[in-house]
Amino acid sequence: MELVCPAGSLPALKAAVDAGADAVYIGFRDHTNARQFAGLNFTEKRMREGMEYARRRGTRVFCALNTYPQPAGWKHWTATLDRAADLGFDALILADMGLLDHAARYHPGIPRHLSVQGSATSHEALRFYHREFGISRAVLPRVLSMDQVRQVAGHSPVELEVFAFGSLCIMAEGRCYLSSYLTDESPNTCGACSPAKAVRWEEKGDDLEARLNGVLIDRFAGDEQAGYPTLCKGRFEVEGAVYHAIEEPTSLNTMDLLPELHRLGVSAVKIEGRQRSPAYSGQVAGTWRAAIDRVKADPETFEPAPEWQRTLGELSEGGQTTLGAWTRSWK
Amino acid sequence: MTMKLSLGPILWYWPRQDVLNFYAEAAEWPVETIYLGEVVCSRRRDMKVADWVDLARDLRGCGKEVVLSSQTLIESEADLRTLRRIRDNGEFLVEANDQSALNMVIEAGLPFVTGPSMNVYNPATLRVLLRRGLQRWCLPVELSRDTLADMQATLYEQSLHAPVEVFAWGFLPLAWSSRCFTARYYGKPKDRCEFVCQQHPDGLALKSREHQDVFRLNGTSTLSGARYDLMRELPDMQRLGVDTVRLSPEHEGMAEVVARFDRARQGDMPERHPLHLAEAPPCDGYWYGRPGMDWSWTP
Structure with a gap:
């Protein structure tokens, strides 16, 4: 091996x-x-x-x-x-x-x-x-x-x-187009997922917001460890519930x-x-x-x-x- | 020649009777091709392969070209057994949605078409598939009209005949996983999911914490949060030599969607008044080589 x-x-x-x-x-x-x-x-x-x-x-x-x-x-x-x-x-x-x-x-x-x-x-x-x-x-x-x-x-x-x-990656690799849906780059087209060029960090009061091409991927409270906004590892809202809807980091x-x-x-x-x-x-x-x-x-x-x-x-x-x-x- | 219209496979999990009712109506719609089969999750068993084949015969009797679609993410021997039953149907063309299906039809010497999750990004890939029996290919959803134009030009130069289909309306299938995100929302393990995705005939909207539509959860698959709509691009597609325009089934309003695309392909562009559909913004970014969620069109 x-x-x-x-x-x-x-x-x-x-x-x-x-x-x-x-x-x-x-x-x-x-x-x-x-x-x-x-x-x-x-x-x-x-x-x-x-x-x-x-x-x-x-x-x-x-x-x-x-x-x-x-x-x-x-x-x-x-x-x-x-x-x-x-x-x-x-x-x-x-x-x-x-x-x-x-x-x-x-x-x-x-x-x-x-x-x-x-x-x-x-x-x-x-x-x-x-x-x-x-x-x-x-x-x-x-x-x-x-x-x-x-x-x-x-x-x-x-x-x-x-x-x-x-x-x-929790999605089947090679057939995940989530990144190019939010940004213009994907692993398939150019070897990038949630590319850094599309990431923006913004402080909002005590919170830190992480955006990908403007889309809010996660918001971290002051005492939380902020992670890179990989789009499938963010916190989203589904029917009013806010959680890691796809995967935890x-x-x-x-x-x-x-x-x-x-x-x-x-x-x-x-x-x-x-x-x-x-x-x-x-x-x-x-x-x-x-x-x-x-x-x-x-x-x-x-x-x-x-x-x-x-x-x-x-x-x-x-x-x-x-x-x-x-x-x-x-x- | 007028472009053909197709109905893609139903991506959602609808009760058996809803599926049968949907296709009983679709038999009367002006679509030339209908794709049948479960392409998302092996646990969705309301319709067995034999049921799909029966339905296929009925629709063929109504003058439709019917294609049997394979599951996109193959994970187990049981999945492979289902694939073999689809391959061995003996009557209908198969849409290969991964290399497992591709291998089976090629080894059996059968003709096939490829779906949007088959990564055909260049003419060299098409040449490989054409040698092995490819009849038609579907443009991967993230590719643009410029890439399609380049592909078509190369195929023409090389005298290759590869009719192309474009996914032109509906929520875009963007990812597949072994995990189930609908079951996750309900806090249920996947093996005891109680088929909760059947309660969501248009999926579950996943929004940002600012209420922006981002994705749509549909069992083990993830779709776009906005609805892809290329109706305005049909004249361009016609010029590019597109063979078939794919519409992805939704639970409500589909007859009207088909009727509009039918008019549009004949050069009569309908007004854009609202339809009775699951609420979602439109998008067309991929077609223009931009982020898929973008929407270019303003009246």
């Missing part, structure tokens, strides 16, 4: 590599990948440096090109993919069927991983991507429960990678399930968070490295160490973690 870690910058990449990541995934500095943030991601020069650093230490490097190009952007996306191929990445992480086709046709030697943005939730869907584009691995959406992952794993034609830790942490994932033959666990700091990359990678090593050594008696859980809790959004869909506590 492999540990796949995020890096939004060269220092983050080095931190993840030093802390024991088996692979890191990075993206170009534009909207060809699903973490388009100002100042984040890599120029080609930094990519080369990062790859050299990682290779010397036996760590593989994947390139995320997991947004959906429209005709006006097609040449840019395919040129970027071709550049990634020339740079010699160990795998390309792709979602769009057109780009998968391009990669399979022109760069057949580079492994293709299906991004979580490809929205494959069954072994039938995986068979489609495998047959049409020769993918060797797929990242499963965070909507599936353990039973469902077990069903997929039992029939999957490709290696599976699952999310272990980080921000939690929490992070995913599946460490308790690591032995089961190991038993299912899941090939890799993925950490979310290319937008986070080098310190985050390093600390999360180190914690999961220790956990994976222990589970490999003795899956039967594995229990997460309290200090690991404490570290991960401190690195989580809102200081809260959840097992997410894995155990379906809301069912």
Whole structure:
């Protein structure tokens, strides 16, 4: 079982590599990948440096090109993919069927991983991507429960990678258009959800209001911790009741399930968070490295160490973690 | 050639008799194509696949093209078994709403159409699907008329024939989850939801704390808070070579909505006087490449 870690910058990449990541995934500095943030991601020069650093230490490097190009952007996306191929990445992480086709046709030697943005939730869907584009691995959406992952794993034609830790999307990834409905950017079109350019903070008396393109997403009383206004994690009104109508601001942490994932033959666990700091990359990678090593050594008696859980809790959004869909506590 | 009108699948959970009554009326409306099936939640079982197929036969008898729509988010083996029953109907075209359905129809060598949640963002994707039996595709809701125009131009240059459908009226389906937001509102676990979404034939309005319509909760799906309305854009769609214009069923006022679109597609743009519909603002932002909730039109 492999540990796949995020890096939004060269220092983050080095931190993840030093802390024991088996692979890191990075993206170009534009909207060809699903973490388009100002100042984040890599120029080609930094990519080369990062790859050299990682290779010397036996760590593989994947390139995320997991947004959906429209005709006006097609040449840019395919040129970027071709550049990634020339740079010699160990795998390309792709979602769009057109780009998968391009990669399979022109760069057949580079492994293709299906991004979580490809929205494959069954072994039938995986068979489609495998047959049409020769993918060797797929990242499963965070909507599936353990039973469902077990069903997929039992029939999957490709290696599976699952999310272990980080921000939690509760909508099926790759088919969530909520962000472009309120702003003009979505994960699919340009790799952004609830983009910072559309966020406005306003003090109203003792309260702090968080708006996204003018829409009030949340209002925090003076003593409340204010979180980033990700649109599905705000407080809204439904028939007069005000509450987190879609989801609470929490992070995913599946460490308790690591032995089961190991038993299912899941090939890799993925950490979310290319937008986070080098310190985050390093600390999360180190914690999961220790956990994976222990589970490999003795899956039967594995229990997460309290200090690991404490570290991960401190690195989580809102200081809260959840097992997410894995155990379906809301069912 | 005049554009066709279609009725998309019912996105809400209506009691069986309401569904049958709705289609008994729809059989008389000037729509060419009707999509049938449960596309949101596997727990909605008032209508089984066999019931949809029976209904499909009736509507075909009334001269409609009928397409069976697949569930958008597939999560379990049970969902896959339902999908196989839809694939094996033996008579009707299937609308693939995810890659699971897509794989099944392709492996069976069957023709298919794709729905708005199938991510077709560029001609290269269409080429892949056309090779495998695509008959018609629906523009994803977040894409603009300019992107559609670019797609059409490329297809024309490459002599590819891919009729396109545009979701043009109704609440926009924007997201799918394994969680149920209607059950959450009622404080019920999803497995014992008591089918509370059936009490909301137009969904539950989710508003900001300033009473702005933001989204509409509908079981495990989330829709737009404003109603997409592209009636004024029909002449533009005609010029762009749009094949079919999709209207999304609502509980009330649908006959009048269809009648208006029917007039509009024939060049007789109706006045914009109010209809008896669930109260919601209009929007058309996506068509213009802006935030989906925006509304451009002022009289």
